[in-house]
Amino acid sequence: MFERFSRQARVAVVTAQEDARELRSPVIDVQHLLLGLLGSAEPALTALLAESGVTRAGVAAELAGRGRGEPLGEEDAAALRSIGIDLDAVRASLAAGFGADALDRAAPEPRGRFGRWTGGHIPFTRDAKKVLELALREALARKDRSIESGHLLLGVVRGANAVTTELLGGQAAVAALRPGIHALLDRAA
Secondary structure (H helix, E strand, C coil), X not given: CHHHECHHHHHHHHHHHHHHHHCCCCCECHHHHHHXXXXXXXXXXXXXXXXXXXXXXXXXXXXXXXXXXXXXXXXXXXXXXXXXXXHHHHHHHHHHXXXXXXXXXXXXXXXXXXXXXXXXXXXXXXXXXXXXXXXXXXXHHCCCCCECHHHHHHHHHHCCCHHHHHXXXXXXXXXHHHHHHHHHHHHHC
16 A cells, blocks of 8 residues: 555655654554654645644644653552552652652663664554555545545544544544645645
8 A cells, every 4th residue: 555655645654653653652643643744744734734723843742741641640549559559659769769750761662682772663553554544545535646645634634533633623623624635635636
């Protein structure tokens, strides 16, 4: 299927993988494809998204903020307290012994068979794979010969998960994007 992707669309998918890795995500999801598109799509496409308030910087900041959330929330802390473990005391002890950013540094880097850093293969989620398939279907429905960045964005819009829908401004904003994307694809053809 990737042989039908235009150069720009391929770059968007590769950028999505790099963005997922940078955000320390174990998978490439729909929101990473959106972020990849924002980083590599044609200026007209990024301008269309910017008109809706969706920018690369904004999406990257939101995803980075989500990734930094506490791994253990209040409910977890209460459950640990019930068995005699004070989560705040554990965190304070780690910070005192290993430095304030000890928990941030604790995430392991992907390692290969012989302990070398591999860069790590990051798999696509089922939703992200579906978005790539939807991009192909959008191109076929329009009778276009290749899958462009616009088709990929149509796939993202059509197969948006809850996070991506929120990043795009809600269901109404997602629905409003489709005609603009089609108009851009019509102009390019």
